[in-house]
Amino acid sequence: MRRPEAQQPGGIDAAAPPGDPGRARSMPRGPKRRVVELYEGETPRAHRFRYWLLGFDLVAILFVVVTSFTAYGPWIQTVDLAFGAVIVADLLARIWIAPRPARFLTYPTTLADIASAASFFAPLAGEGFAFLRVLRTLRLLHMYQMRVRLRTDFRFFHDNEQILVATTNLGVFIFVMSGLVFATQHRSSADIGNYADALYFTVTALTTTGFGDITLQGTWGRMISVAIMICGVTLFLRLAQVLFRPTKVREPCETCGLALHDPDAVHCKHCGTTINIATEGHL
Numbered sequence: 096m097r098r099p100e101a102q103q104p105g106g107i108d109a110a111a112p113p114g115d116p117g118r119a120r121s122m123p124r125g126p127k128r129r130v131v132e133l134y135e136g137e138t139p140r141a142h143r144f145r146y147w148l149l150g151f152d153l154v155a156i157l158f159v160v161v162t163s164f165t166a167y168g169p170w171i172q173t174v175d176l177a178f179g180a181v182i183v184a185d186l187l188a189r190i191w192i193a194p195r196p197a198r199f200l201t202y203p204t205t206l207a208d209i210a211s212a213a214s215f216f217a218p219l220a221g222e223g224f225a226f227l228r229v230l231r232t233l234r235l236l237h238m239y240q241m242r243v244r245l246r247t248d249f250r251f252f253h254d255n256e257q258i259l260v261a262t263t264n265l266g267v268f269i270f271v272m273s274g275l276v277f278a279t280q281h282r283s284s285a286d287i288g289n290y291a292d293a294l295y296f297t298v299t300a301l302t303t304t305g306f307g308d309i310t311l312q313g314t315w316g317r318m319i320s321v322a323i324m325i326c327g328v329t330l331f332l333r334l335a336q337v338l339f340r341p342t343k344v345r346e347p348c349e350t351c352g353l354a355l356h357d358p359d360a361v362h363c364k365h366c367g368t369t370i371n372i373a374t375e376g377h378l
Contacts (some may be wrong), residue, residue, distance in 0.1 A: 131192045144243065151181065160270065164291055179215030182208060246276050246345070253345070261334040268330050273297045276311065279319065284312045301327030346372045 133144045155178045160334035162171050186208045198297075200206075245252040252259060277293035286309040287293055297308045300323040311320055343355035350368040363370055 105208055127192060134189065134192060145244065148185065164289065175215040179212050182212040182215065186212060256345070257337045257343075258334070260329070261337050265327075265330045265334050268327060269294070269297055269301065272301075272319075272327070275320060276323075280311055280316060284310075284316070286310065297323055297327075300324055301331060303328065344372055346370055 114317070132138060133141050135141070158174065158178070168179075187203070187204070189208075190196050190199060246256060247253075273290065273294040273296075276297055277287060277290050281288065282330070287296070292309060299309070300320050301307055303324060311317065344358050345354055346356055347354045348356075348363040348366065348368055348370055350362060351366040353363055353365045356363065356370060356372065358372065360370060360372060362368065
């Protein structure tokens with residue numbers, strides 16, 4: 096039986112490896128069966144494994160952010176290689192169990208994995224490439240694979256899913272763009288001396304505050320500023336929208352499939368079917 100989330104076009108697993116939407120296959124045997132069970136199964140061991148991967152992602156991202164404010168040294172490179180080895184092993188395991196490996200390699204989350212692994216090995220070519228480690232933030236895209244599990248296990252995530260997803264999108268954008276600003280400007284602009292300066296510029300450009308104490312040089316610098324303002328403001332407004340618009344609850348309609356409804360809804364606003372939203376009542 097397929098997992099419920101794999102049956103939804105465009106859903107968690109439809110947009111991410113290793114599975115294809117609506118796919119059906121027989122369970123393999125031997126070591127491959129155990130790997131499939133860890134990545135796709137519903138056993139307690141599989142859930143613990145996937146939570147471990149999520150924890151690993153968060154720890155690695157925290158490491159990248161913290162060490163971005165320090166000088167890149169041998170000990171950081173050693174930890175980078177360890178993180179990169181784990182990412183490569185995870186990627187190879189997903190390729191191994193994918194029913195269509197070629198298609199697997201085109202998924203956005205697969206490309207994010209490849210970029211993440213490359214970012215940890217890139218500093219081997221020189222300290223100037225250390226900034227690429229910020230691409231590790233792309234691994235947060237894997238949170239979308241965990242959304243159904245997190246929604247089930249944690250009431251806080253269930254109640255604030257859209258806010259958390261919007262915050263994640265904005266955070267990923269800020270750190271990736273800060274890395275791009277630092278990579279392209281720290282040699283040509285005296286204003287960008289470290290990652291903190293790049294982060295400061297990205298946030299001021301994103302909010303259109305534009306203090307003017309840091310500016311990017313040249314045509315490429317101006318184009319980066321434009322991209323930050325246009326894309327960043329869009330993500331910022333998305334976060335503001337989910338923060339201030341009326342709260343919706345997730346209760347899929349059995350008739351038409353509409354997932355989000357008003358907390359006090361009695362009927363589906365699309366088809367009129369009676370829905371049963373669990374509430375705690377009023378004190």
